[in-house]
Amino acid sequence: MINISKPVITEKDIADVTAVLRSGMIVQGPKVQELEEKFAEYCGTKHAIAVNSGTAGLHTALYALGIKEGDEVITTPFTFVASANSILMQNAKVVFVDIDEETFNLDPSKIEITDKTKAILPISLYGRPYDQKINEMGLPVLDDACQSIGAEVGDKKSGNLADISVFSLYATKNIMSAEGGMITTNNDEWAEQCRRFRHHGQSAQTRYQYFDIGYNYRMTDIHAAIGLNQLAKLEEFTIARIKNATAYNEAFAEIPGIITPTTPAGTRHVFHQYTIRITADFSLSRDELREHLKENGIGSGVYYPKPLHLHPHFEKMGFQEGDFPVAEKISKEVLSLPVHPSLTEEEVQKIISTIQECK
Numbered sequence: 138m139i140n141i142s143k144p145v146i147t148e149k150d151i152a153d154v155t156a157v158l159r160s161g162m163i164v165q166g167p168k169v170q171e172l173e174e175k176f177a178e179y180c181g182t183k184h185a186i187a188v189n190s191g192t193a194g195l196h197t198a199l200y201a202l203g204i205k206e207g208d209e210v211i212t213t214p215f216t217f218v219a220s221a222n223s224i225l226m227q228n229a230k231v232v233f234v235d236i237d238e239e240t241f242n243l244d245p246s247k248i249e250i251t252d253k254t255k256a257i258l259p260i261s262l263y264g265r266p267y268d269q270k271i272n273e274m275g276l277p278v279l280d281d282a283c284q285s286i287g288a289e290v291g292d293k294k295s296g297n298l299a300d301i302s303v304f305s306l307y308a309t310k311n312i313m314s315a316e317g318g319m320i321t322t323n324n325d326e327w328a329e330q331c332r333r334f335r336h337h338g339q340s341a342q343t344r345y346q347y348f349d350i351g352y353n354y355r356m357t358d359i360h361a362a363i364g365l366n367q368l369a370k371l372e373e374f375t376i377a378r379i380k381n382a383t384a385y386n387e388a389f390a391e392i393p394g395i396i397t398p399t400t401p402a403g404t405r406h407v408f409h410q411y412t413i414r415i416t417a418d419f420s421l422s423r424d425e426l427r428e429h430l431k432e433n434g435i436g437s438g439v440y441y442p443k444p445l446h447l448h449p450h451f452e453k454m455g456f457q458e459g460d461f462p463v464a465e466k467i468s469k470e471v472l473s474l475p476v477h478p479s480l481t482e483e484e485v486q487k488i489i490s491t492i493q494e495c496k
């Protein structure tokens with residue numbers, strides 16, 4: 138079976154994790170510090186703050202931005218639930234705005250700002266950087282960069298596109314530490330708030346003095362050891378993803394009913410997912426194609442089968458069908474194909490020919 142994702146784990150990872158266990162410095166120690174320093178250097182930001190998941194990072198970043206009860210935060214309904222849930226964790230209100238069907242992300246032309254809007258939370262979905270027009274709207278921008286490590290706009294890297302950004306290092310991400318997350322920002326005050334919040338409201342200098350509410354969102358050195366090895370391979374992984382995506386784009390360009398993903402000029406899409414749209418002009422429905430791929434030993438994914446606002450969790454808040462028509466349409470068309478760096482050329486060719494034979 139060709140899997141939709143496959144974490145790369147090496148003998149060096151096993152040796153480095155073992156060395157951490159033998160060292161006795163297991164949590165928030167030298168490996169975490171080294172990972173933070175290397176992340177900040179890679180992204181070109183002043184600060185990188187490690188946490189134990191992308192969700193913890195989003196919650197922490199919203200706290201640092203001062204988001205609180207009664208505030209409204211704009212985000213997209215076409216994503217994983219973590220971003221909207223983080224807004225709810227701060228007792229703030231989720232304001233969904235529909236997506237653009239080409240970018241799969243927040244459509245800036247649909248954003249309406251009110252007195253209560255306190256931040257915008259775009260998602261750099263599938264590894265494509267969010268629309269930078271969002272940075273011109275006069276509000277703090279938190280980039281959910283959980284899927285976009287290594288992406289670029291001009292000479293700026295993901296992690297340094299917004300006021301504050303959050304990466305996930307979950308097992309299937311472009312780089313991973315099994316579980317983990319990283320917050321990046323150039324703002325000294327927010328960075329300090331993040332460091333306190335991840336550690337029960339204590340600052341690193343003053344233990345057992347509690348300044349405000351906080352959580353245990355600390356990363357372990359065991360995880361950081363894996364993250365460091367992965368970060369060293371990020372460029373190699375990213376180049377392989379882009380190569381696979383380019384091969385698919387060329388192969389599917391002329392097939393009626395397949396819409397391939399685009400990369401705007403001057404940006405770098407890092408293809409956490411390679412996601413095509415299957416429209417009515419294709420010979421099979423999206424789900425029939427998925428089944429056909431499965432019968433041929435090819436895994437695929439649907440990210441995401443239903444927009445957030447149509448789940449009971451959000452319907453309770455008054456959202457209903459028809460609220461975000463583009464997200465609703467796109468969720469019925471998207472299909473993600475394996476694009477990970479461990480794919481062989483033969484596997485990529487097999488995926489291409491299995492789809493081409495359906496046209």
Ligand SMILES: Cc1ncc(COP(=O)(O)O)c(C=O)c1O
Nearest residue numbers: 190191192217219283305306307
């Ligand atoms: C877009 C997006 N946001 C947030 C998250 C949450 O990250 P984590 O699973 O590390 O908490 C993920 C990944 O799962 C994600 O893909």
